Structure formats: structure tokens, C-alpha cells
Amino acid sequence: MLDSIEVGVVSGSVLAAAATVLFFFGPRQRTRARSEVGGAQEVDLMVDGGYRPDRIVVRAGVPVKLNVLRTDRSACSEQIVLGDLGVSRTLPTGRVVTIDLPALTPGAYDFTCGMSMLRGRLIAEV
Amino acid sequence: MNAVEAASSRSPAGALERMDLAVSGMTCAACARRVERTLSEVEGVQECSVNFATRRASVLFDARTTSVSALAHAVADAGYRAEVPQASTAEETDAAEERGLRRRLAVAVLLGLPVVVLAMSHGALDFTGSTWVQLGLTLPVMAYSGGPIFRAAWAALRHRAADMNVLVALGTGAAFIYSVVATVWPTFMVTGDHGGHGGHGAAPPIYFEAAAAVIAFVLLGRFLESRARTRAGDAIRRLQALAPSIATVLENGVEREVPLAEVRVGDRVVVRPGQSIPVDGSVVDGASSVDESMLTGESLPVEKAAGAEVFAGTMNGTGRLVFRAAKVGSDTALQQIVQVVERAQGTKAPIARLADVVSGVFTPVVLLIAIATFAAWFVLAPEETRLTMALLNAVAVLVIACPCALGLATPAALMVGMGRGAQLGVLVKSAASLEGASRIDTVVLDKTGTLTQGRPAVVRVLTASGMTEDEVLALAAAAESASEHPLARAVVSEASNRGLKVGAPESFTATPGHGVEAQVDGRRVLVGSRRMLDGRGVSGSEDAERVLTADGQTPVLIAVDGRWVGAIGIADPEREEAATVVQSLRSMGLHVVMLTGDHEGPAGRVARALGIDRVFAGVLPSGKAHVVRTLQAEGRRVAMVGDGINDAPALAEADLGVAMGTGTDVARDAAGVALLRSDLRGLPAALGLARTTMRVIRQNLFWAFLYNVLGIPVAAGLLYGLTGWLLSPMLASVAMSLSSVSVLLNSLRLRRLRLPAPQAA
Numbered sequence: 102m103l104d105s106i107e108v109g110v111v112s113g114s115v116l117a118a119a120a121t122v123l124f125f126f127g128p129r130q131r132t133r134a135r136s137e138v139g140g141a142q143e144v145d146l147m148v149d150g151g152y153r154p155d156r157i158v159v160r161a162g163v164p165v166k167l168n169v170l171r172t173d174r175s176a177c178s179e180q181i182v183l184g185d186l187g188v189s190r191t192l193p194t195g196r197v198v199t200i201d202l203p204a205l206t207p208g209a210y211d212f213t214c215g216m217s218m219l220r221g222r223l224i225a226e227v
Numbered sequence: 228m229n230a231v232e233a234a235s236s237r238s239p240a241g242a243l244e245r246m247d248l249a250v251s252g253m254t255c256a257a258c259a260r261r262v263e264r265t266l267s268e269v270e271g272v273q274e275c276s277v278n279f280a281t282r283r284a285s286v287l288f289d290a291r292t293t294s295v296s297a298l299a300h301a302v303a304d305a306g307y308r309a310e311v312p313q314a315s316t317a318e319e320t321d322a323a324e325e326r327g328l329r330r331r332l333a334v335a336v337l338l339g340l341p342v343v344v345l346a347m348s349h350g351a352l353d354f355t356g357s358t359w360v361q362l363g364l365t366l367p368v369m370a371y372s373g374g375p376i377f378r379a380a381w382a383a384l385r386h387r388a389a390d391m392n393v394l395v396a397l398g399t400g401a402a403f404i405y406s407v408v409a410t411v412w413p414t415f416m417v418t419g420d421h422g423g424h425g426g427h428g429a430a431p432p433i434y435f436e437a438a439a440a441v442i443a444f445v446l447l448g449r450f451l452e453s454r455a456r457t458r459a460g461d462a463i464r465r466l467q468a469l470a471p472s473i474a475t476v477l478e479n480g481v482e483r484e485v486p487l488a489e490v491r492v493g494d495r496v497v498v499r500p501g502q503s504i505p506v507d508g509s510v511v512d513g514a515s516s517v518d519e520s521m522l523t524g525e526s527l528p529v530e531k532a533a534g535a536e537v538f539a540g541t542m543n544g545t546g547r548l549v550f551r552a553a554k555v556g557s558d559t560a561l562q563q564i565v566q567v568v569e570r571a572q573g574t575k576a577p578i579a580r581l582a583d584v585v586s587g588v589f590t591p592v593v594l595l596i597a598i599a600t601f602a603a604w605f606v607l608a609p610e611e612t613r614l615t616m617a618l619l620n621a622v623a624v625l626v627i628a629c630p631c632a633l634g635l636a637t638p639a640a641l642m643v644g645m646g647r648g649a650q651l652g653v654l655v656k657s658a659a660s661l662e663g664a665s666r667i668d669t670v671v672l673d674k675t676g677t678l679t680q681g682r683p684a685v686v687r688v689l690t691a692s693g694m695t696e697d698e699v700l701a702l703a704a705a706a707e708s709a710s711e712h713p714l715a716r717a718v719v720s721e722a723s724n725r726g727l728k729v730g731a732p733e734s735f736t737a738t739p740g741h742g743v744e745a746q747v748d749g750r751r752v753l754v755g756s757r758r759m760l761d762g763r764g765v766s767g768s769e770d771a772e773r774v775l776t777a778d779g780q781t782p783v784l785i786a787v788d789g790r791w792v793g794a795i796g797i798a799d800p801e802r803e804e805a806a807t808v809v810q811s812l813r814s815m816g817l818h819v820v821m822l823t824g825d826h827e828g829p830a831g832r833v834a835r836a837l838g839i840d841r842v843f844a845g846v847l848p849s850g851k852a853h854v855v856r857t858l859q860a861e862g863r864r865v866a867m868v869g870d871g872i873n874d875a876p877a878l879a880e881a882d883l884g885v886a887m888g889t890g891t892d893v894a895r896d897a898a899g900v901a902l903l904r905s906d907l908r909g910l911p912a913a914l915g916l917a918r919t920t921m922r923v924i925r926q927n928l929f930w931a932f933l934y935n936v937l938g939i940p941v942a943a944g945l946l947y948g949l950t951g952w953l954l955s956p957m958l959a960s961v962a963m964s965l966s967s968v969s970v971l972l973n974s975l976r977l978r979r980l981r982l983p984a985p986q987a988a
Contacts, residue, residue: 107606110617114602118595124387125591150379151386174324175379176456177390177634184575187657191569195283216634217586218390219383 131156131224134165141166141201148181148192149173152212152221161225165202171195180215183223189215243273243473243484246295248284250277252307265305269293284309287486325453332446335372338364339439343957346436358410358433365435369403373442389590391631395445397594398625399438402956405618406433432615434622434956441626441960448964452631455971458978459639462646463572466565469521469540474505477549494552498543507554510535515546522560523652523903567656567901568649572642576658578921579637582928586634593628593939597621600943616944619956623942627959632934632966636927639974644920647980652903653913660899663883664917669863670812670910671855671877674823674833677868677887677907678809679799683713685721686780687796689771699793701727703785706745706752709735714783715743717797718754742783753786760784760791767791779829801833808907809837815911815918818863822846822854851877868910869898885910916980923977927970934966 103111132154134142141164147153148171159165171178171192182189183202190198205225212221253259263277266284271292277284286298295311302309342361345352369377373396380396383389409431475482477495490496490506498504504517516528519541528544531537537550540561557566575583604617637658645655655661672678688696704722707715708729722729732745732752741762742755753763760768765786771794775782780796812819821839823830823846830844843854851867855877858865867874867881870888878884878898886898888905900917902909942959946952 103606110605111602114598118598121591121594121598125389127387129387149386150382150390150392151388153386155386155388173379173382175390175392176453177631180638182575187570187574189570189572189574213583213587215638216631217583218589218630218634219386219388220587 129156130154131158133157134159140164143168145170146221147172148178148219150175150178151219155221156224157221158224158226159205161207161227162204164204165223167200167202169198169200171198177216177218178214181212182215182217183210183212185210243287243486244290245285245287245472245486246298246311248286248295248298248302248309248311250282250284250302250307250309253277253282258307261305262302262307262309265301266298269298269301272298325450328446328450328453331372331375332443332450335368335439335443335446338368339436339443342368342439343436346433358435361433361435362407362410365403365406365439368439368442369399372446373399376442376445389594391590391629393590394593394625394628394630395441397597398622398956399441401618401625402434402441402622403438406435406438409433434615434619437619437622437956440957441622444957444960444964448968451964451968452971455968455975456639458975459642459971460646461978462643462650463565463568466521466540466561466568466649469503470559470561471503471505475499488556490552490555492552492555496550496552498537498548498550500543500545500547503542504537504539504548504550506539506552506556507559508537508550508552510537510548510550512549513547515548516544517548518542518544521650522564564649564654564903567654568645571645571655571657571660572638574641574657574659576637576641576662576924578662578924579658579928582633582636582931586630589628589630589633593624593630596628596939596943597624600624604944616953620942620944620953622956623954623959624939626956627938627942627954627963628935629931629938629963629966632931632970633928635967635970635974636931637924639971640920640923640927640977643974643977644916644923644980647978648913648916651909651912651916651980653909653916654901654903655913655917656899656901660883661917661920663864664866664900664914665921667817667864667866667883667914669818669820669858669865670914671820671822671858671865671867671881672809672839673851673869673874674821674825674830675799676870678805678821678833678837679801681799683717683781683797684800685717685795686798686800687775687778688793689774689796690793691767691791694792696793697725697727699785700725700795701729702747702750702752702787702792703754703783703795704729705732705747706735706743706754706785708732709745710737710743712737714781714797715754718783718795721795750787751789754783757782757784760786763789765789765791768794779825779832801837802907804907806837808911809839811911812914813838813840815914817914820854820858822851824848849876852880855880866914885913912980916977919980920977923974927973930973931966931970934962938962938966 134144134157142159143166144157144159146167146169148169150173169181169192171194174194178192180189180191186202188200188202190200192198207225207227210223210225212223213219250262253262259277262284263275266272266275266286271289272286273289274287275284288298299309342364345357345361376392377396380392383393410433413431470487472487473484474487474490475497476485476490477497482497487505495511496505496508500515510531510533512533514532517531517537518528519538522538522541531548537548538561539559556562601617601621604620605613608616641658641661644661648655655664675681688699690696690699700718700722704719704727707718709732730747732747734746735743737743738759741759742753745752753759753765757768757772763786768784768791772782772784775794775796778796780798783795783797784791785793785795809819818841819839820841820843821830821834822843825844827844830842834842846854851874855865855867864882866883866885867877868885868887869878870886878886883900884898885900885902887902887907887909900913902913941952942954944953
């Protein structure tokens with residue numbers, strides 16, 4: 102039989118596990134791309150240990166200008182890869198790298214770091 | 228060198244400098260515009276842009292007119308602050324980073340070592356207050372040495388992302404906080420819970436040594452890793468650094484230095500001896516030899532005179548060149564190559580798909596395993612030791628798990644392999660092409676232009692009695708000197724190669740499809756086909772003609788004053804390296820197939836001479852793709868080698884398209900691999916590169932998976948019941964650090980790949 106401390110630890114662990122799952126895989130806030138300037142919609146993406154914002158909504162059918170600024174110096178984040186679009190760029194710390202994306206068909210396009218640990222998603226909506 | 232000098236772009240002779248200033252005090256986009264206006268109004272500033280997001284102002288100015296301090300003053304007058312960002316170049320930041328890392332590592336080792344010794348002495352070195360000494364020694368290790376790890380972990384968690392740092396921070400943080408509580412409030416740790424190796428007397432055990440040692444080993448791993456990573460990206464960094472940042476443009480006869488970005492198509496650009504060429508273009512004036520090895524792998528300098536093309540990043544020799552810019556910015560061949568390689572390095576190899584999926588959920592899953600480990604040990608272990616065993620094993624799980632090894636396995640090998648390829652003139656367009664190239668079992672080579680030199684040349688001269696080869700050639704060359712026909716040019720160039728004196732014809736008539744008739748030194752010279760000689764009633768050439776035709780050569784017959792004097796055999800000669808290359812392809816276990824529009828006879832002879840396994844003769848250009856399909860239908864994985872343009876359908880049809888001799892026109896898309904040099908030896912090199920890189924990737928993935936699949940369960944204590952094995956967090960951190968370093972070192976082996984020895988000219 103479990104004593105009361107053990108019951109406490111086990112229930113605490115179950116709660117911690119549930120919180121971990123929710124924390125990493127739960128719903129995330131979405132950010133909309135800025136309205137079109139000169140025909141393209143613009144998004145500022147910060148990279149500092151993760152992507153901010155990490156859910157970006159853009160309009161399908163309109164080219165996208167992604168201004169990426171990496172502020173951290175972790176080796177993990179030094180590359181950004183948009184695998185579905187065949188785009189990858191090296192991100193020097195402290196310098197804005199602009200990635201021009203073509204008009205997208207509706208759908209979700211994931212972007213990750215070179216090692217696939219940091220993740221974000223570009224969602225093209227009509 | 229002070230920071231001001233360090234941060235400005237270097238211009239060897241000119242006064243234009245570009246400077247990035249860090250601007251503080253801006254609160255909105257309007258502030259940024261005000262700073263921009265202020266800077267633009269400073270005399271000598273040619274260009275200025277302020278980025279509000281990065282708080283940076285990028286200023287291009289004439290150093291003779293203004294200075295950085297003048298710029299800073301102007302910004303200060305407007306109510307903001309501008310300063311030169313410390314160590315603004317990537318190399319300097321990297322160097323500063325490495326120095327910092329080394330200091331943190333030194334602190335962790337110096338302070339951590341006594342803690343480990345005290346803990347490992349199991350009471351032998353104990354003294355009153357020893358736990359407090361350990362706390363005092365470990366605190367700086369955690370705060371200073373481990374600071375960046377905790378900060379990075381916090382940054383990741385804010386994004387609800389999880390990386391390496393989160394695991395290490397949680398692991399060491401848990402061990403440290405537990406030990407602090409045990410030191411400060413020993414009674415809080417209830418019921419004489421003093422199992423574990425750190426325990427002694429009635430005091431609860433402490434694990435400062437685990438926290439300190441893990442931090443030290445993680446930093447050591449990171450130090451080794453950063454050195455290895457820098458080397459992994461060397462190839463591309465070196466390519467990028469080839470083009471100068473300033474170009475000299477000729478305007479109305481006056482030379483003016485401008486930043487590279489301002490060179491426009493059509494500008495006349497001056498390159499002095501020993502300078503590197505800033506953009507692509509064609510020479511209009513001057514002559515020099517140019518070292519293009521960095522771009523094409525070609526080891527010998529290439530002579531350049533008016534009309535010749537020059538490429539950004541190549542190194543001018545001893546002459547001065549003036550050329551008209553044809554491609555600038557990202558259109559230059561150098562930038563195209565860099566982009567192709569960078570894009571390719573970022574593509575995903577199909578083989579790594581599983582690793583990518585695993586990396587994405589790795590850290591959260593490890594956290595769950597750590598939580599489960601803690602709960603399981605707490606419930607299953609004896610009551611006296613349950614807290615320490617639960618804690619230590621959970622910490623070991625957090626610390627041993629290494630998503631980095633998994634994440635680095637493919638990109639590190641691709642980066643080194645493709646970078647090395649680019650240095651050797653072999654461009655692989657994507658990871659998928661590389662993987663495809665490693666699986667090829669059949670290579671299809673087009674005869675014309677791939678196995679042969681692609682231009683007709685004189686290979687044999689037969690003469691009638693009384694004439695020498697040179698006399699016949701000189702007469703034929705004189706008669707043909709005005710003709711543009713490829714066969715005529717072959718004759719003329721052979722005469723000039725032999726150093727023959729070739730006179731000019733006094734008269735000249737060409738009959739298309741037949742040949743030419745000319746008056747040379749008062750003699751009537753006919754050069755052409757059998758039909759031409761027959762039409763003029765000349766006979767006697769039949770035997771010579773038969774001999775040449777039987778050898779697969781095109782006979783050009785020569786008659787002087789109505790008498791046949793000789794026959795010249797013209798063919799497209801094989802490349803010097805063709806036989807060696809076919810040999811090395813076969814020794815790689817590849818089936819070598821030749822494809823040609825020629826008839827079977829001559830094609831078969833070439834094939835036998837080169838050692839080719841199989842020939843498809845009489846193939847029309849449009850039928851090449853069909854041959855590829857036929858071979859694929861036999862279950863072969865086919866690489867097709869061609870020029871990349873005329874062969875595009877066949878290249879696209881093949882499992883791997885290889886475009887050869889693309890020169891600097893690398894953007895050709897049908898091919899998965901482009902060989903920059905027109906040298907067939909790039910082919911076995913490319914296939915060898917692909918095989919070796921894929922082998923390294925497979926090894927990396929195997930070890931990275933095996934390491935985590937074995938390491939995590941052992942750390943969780945799964946083997947304890949069977950073998951009594953538990954992994955201390957310290958050992959777990961050693962294993963973790965070594966795993967990613969070993970993946971990198973394994974990848975760096977690819978830097979040693981070599982091409983066969985360069986061909987002598």
C-alpha cells in the first residue's frame with residue numbers, strides 16, 4: 102500500500118506530466134501578418150530561444166516577407182528551415198534576415214531550427 | 228584595434244565606410260525616422276537606414292568628411308544615444324563568446340573539483356561546515372558558469388519550446404535546490420533519509436557535486452562542440468568572404484570606389500593586380516591571368532583578355548583589367564554557388580525524417596520520462612533512500628538525454644560534405660540528391676561532349692607519295708582559312724598547333740556540303756568530300772578514305788592541281804581522363820553505359836577502348852530520356868550525365884541528373900548535381916562524396932539513436948533490478964557531452980575528401 106507521501110508524489114507527478122503535455126503541445130496564440138506593403142505582407146519574427154510569434158497567420162495568395170531577427174547566440178537557433186517551401190537561411194545574431202516567400206496556397210507550413218527542436222508554423226488562410 | 232575600427236567595413240584604399248551603430252532611447256517607429264533623418268543630414272553620410280526592431284543604424288559615410296564620433300554626437304543632439312556595438316563582426320563575437328565560455332568552464336572546473344573531491348571522499352575529508360563550503364563553491368558555478376544555460380532555458384520555456392538547456396537546467400537546478408534545502412534546513416529532509424553516496428552521519432545527503440560537475444561537463448562539451456561547428460561551416464564562410472566589399476568603378480575616365488552593393492549592371496569596373504574581382508562581367512580592356520580555383524576547382528590560372536568573362540570572388544593575377552559588370556549582387560556566380568550550397572545544406576535528407584520527428588518531441592518526452600522515473604523510484608525504493616534515489620535518477624535522465632546529437636547527426640554531415648564538395652567544384656543541390664547519388668548503380672554517359680571533347684579535331688593525316696603530313700595540312704589550312712565550317716576550323720587549328728606557316732588563299736569558293744576550292748601560291752587546291760573530288764575528276768583517294776571511315780573518322784580529302792595528295796581524318800577525340808574515369812566508376816561497382824547518336828560500329832570501338840559495359844547507339848537527342856526509362860525498367864538506379872540544358876529531359880528522368888561543365892552557370896535546375904569544371908573526374912568524386920557523406924550520416928544517426936535509446940533507460944534505473952546499475956548524474960553528463968561532440972567529429976572527417984590529382988594542362 103502506498104503511504105500518504107507516496108500518494109502525494111504520484112498524484113503530483115501525474116499532474117506535472119499533464120501540465121508538461123499541455124504546456125508544450127497545448128493550443129497557441131496566433132499572430133496575423135501585417136497588411137500588405139507594396140504587394141507583400143510582412144511578418145517580424147524574433148528568434149530568442151524560440152520563435153516569437155510561433156503561430157503566424159498570413160493571407161493565402163499574397164507573397165510574404167518574413168523579417169527574421171535572431172537575438173540569442175545558441176547554436177540551435179542559427180538556422181531557420183521552412184522545409185515545405187525548400188527555404189533555409191543562416192541567421193547571424195543581431196541582423197535582420199529577410200526571407201521572401203512566394204504567394205502560398207492555403208495550408209500550414211512548419212518552420213524549424215536546423216535541428217528541428219524549435220518549431221513554429223505559418224498558416225496561410227484565404 | 229579599438230571597437231570603432233573593428234566594426235567598420237574595411238576598405239583597402241577608399242574612404243567609404245559602412246558602420247552599424249547601436250541606437251538606444253528609441254521608443255517608437257517615429258523615433259527611428261528621426262534618427263535616420265538626423266544621421267542623413269550629417270555631411271559625408273551617403274546612406275543611412277535605421278531599424279527600429281534591431282535598434283541598429285546602418286550608415287555609409289565618407290571617412291574623410293565625417294567620423295563615427297561626429298555621427299554619435301549628431302544622434303545625441305537629437306536626444307538619443309548611438310554607440311559602436313562591441314565586437315560587431317561575427318568572428319569577433321564568436322571569439323568573445325569562446326573566451327567567455329572558456330572562463331566559465333575554468334570557474335566550473337576550479338570550484339567544482341574540490342566539491343567533487345569532498346563528496347567522493349565519503350566522509351574521509353569531512354570537517355565541520357563542509358556542506359556549507361560545498362554550497363559556497365557550487366553557487367558561483369551555478370550562477371556564473373551555468374548562467375547562460377539557465378537564461379537560455381528560460382527563454383525557451385517562455386516560448387513553450389524545449390531544448391537541451393531546459394533539460395540541463397532542470398536537472399542541475401533540481402540537484403542544487405535539493406542540496407541547498409538539505410544544507411540550510413537539514414531537519415526539513417525528514418526521517419533520517421540518508422542513503423546515497425553523499426550521506427554521512429545523521430545529516431541528509433547533498434548533491435552539490437552532481438550539479439557542479441554536470442555544469443562543467445556540459446560546458447566542456449559545448450566548448451568542443453563550438454570549435455567543431457565553426458570548422459563545419461568553414462567552406463561556405465570562406466566562399467562568402469571571397470568577394471571584396473568595395474569595388475572600383477570607372478566613370479568618365481575617373482576611378483571611384485563604391486560599396487559592392489552599389490555596382491550596377493553595365494558599370495565599368497577596374498581590377499588592379501592582386502585584387503579579387505567584385506562582380507561578374509566581361510573584360511573590355513587589359514589582360515591578365517585569373518585564379519578561378521576557388522570557384523571551379525580549376526587549379527591553373529585562366530588567361531583573360533578583352534571579351535573574356537570574369538567572375539566575382541576570383542583573384543586577379545598580375546595584369547590590370549577593366550570589365551563591364553554583367554551580374555551583380557545575388558546574381559553573381561559566387562553568390563549563386565553560396566546560395567545553392569546553403570539551400571542544399573538546409574534541405575532535409577529523407578533518411579533524417581525519423582530523427583526530425585523525434586527531435587521535435589524529444590525534450591517534452593524526456594521530461595515525462597524524468598517525472599515517471601521520479602515517481603516510480605519514490606514508490607519502489609526503500610523509504611530511507613527513496614527521495615535521493617528518485618531525485619538522482621530523474622536528474623540522470625534529464626542530463627543524459629541529448630537531442631543535440633540527434634539533431635546534429637544529419638545537418639552536420641551535410642554541412643561539411645556539401646561545403647567540401649563546393650570547394651572541389653561539385654555542387655549538390657539538395658540532401659535528397661545526395662542521398663539519391665549514394666544509391667546509384669548505373670551511370671549513363673553521353674558520348675559527345677561528355678566522354679569526348681565535344682569538338683572535332685584532326686586525329687590522323689594520310690598522304691599520297693611525295694607529300695609530307697605538314698605540307699598537306701598547310702595547304703588544306705590555307706584553303707580553309709576563310710571557312711567557318713567546324714571541320715575547316717579543326718584543320719586550321721591543327722595547322723596552328725603544329726606551328727605551320729599557313730598562307731592566305733588568293734581566291735576562295737565554298738560549295739556547301741561539298742567543300743572549298745581555293746588558289747594558294749598559284750596552285751588550285753580542293754578540300755572536301757569524295758563528291759567534290761569526283762565532280763572535278765580527281766581519283767585515287769578511295770583507300771585512304773576507307774581506312775579513316777573504318778576508324779570512325781570523317782575524311783577530308785585534299786587535291787592539288789587535279790591530283791589527290793592526302794586525306795585528313797577528323798573525329799571528336801575522347802577526353803584525356805575518360806578511360807581513367809570509366810575505370811574508377813567500374814571499380815566503385817557501377818554499371819557504365821554509353822549513349823550516342825553514332826552508328827554502332829564507331830560507337831562500339833570507343834566503348835571498348837574506354838572499357839564501357841553497354842552502348843546505346845543511334846539514339847536521337849529526344850530518345851535519351853527513353854534510354855534512361857529503359858534502364859530504370861530493368862530495376863537500375865540511373866545517374867545521367869549531360870550538359871544540363873540539351874539533356875534536361877533525360878537528366879530530369881534519371882534518378883540523379885549530373886550536369887557537367889556548367890562552369891559558373893550553376894542555377895541550371897534539371898540536375899541534382901552540378902560539376903563546375905568540364906572535367907569528367909568530378910563524376911566519381913561527386914558519387915564518392917555522396918556515398919561517404921551518407922555513410923557518415925547513417926553512422927551519426929545510428930549512434931545518436933542508440934545512445935539515447937540505451938542511455939535514457941539506464942539512467943532511469945531500469946537495469947537496477949537485474950544488474951544493480953545506476954548511472955550517476957555526473958557520468959550521465961560526460962556521456963551526453965561526448966555524444967554530440969562525437970557526431971561532429973565524425974562529420975568533420977568529410978573535410979578530408981579529395982578529388983583525384985588535378986589534371987595537367
